[in-house]
Amino acid sequence: VIRCDSLHYCQGGMSCCQASSGQWNCCPYPLGQCCADGVHCCEYGYTYTLPHLR
Numbered sequence: 001v002i003r004c005d006s007l008h009y010c011q012g013g014m015s016c017c018q019a020s021s022g023q024w025n026c027c028p029y030p031l032g033q034c035c036a037d038g039v040h041c042c043e044y045g046y047t048y049t050l051p052h053l054r
Contacts, residue, residue: 021038031044033045
């Protein structure tokens with residue numbers, strides 16, 4: 001179990017990502033890299049580019 005803070009946690013092998021709203025999300029990748037939105041994440045060594053809305 002990975003502790004995000006005193007109240008929130010993610011299962012082992014996952015990473016914690018905190019959204020700008022303060023909500024915690026679990027990234028399914030160990031050592032995952034959280035994106036700026038705090039919702040999406042990438043495997044270690046990759047980056048996420050937010051899609052452009054039209």
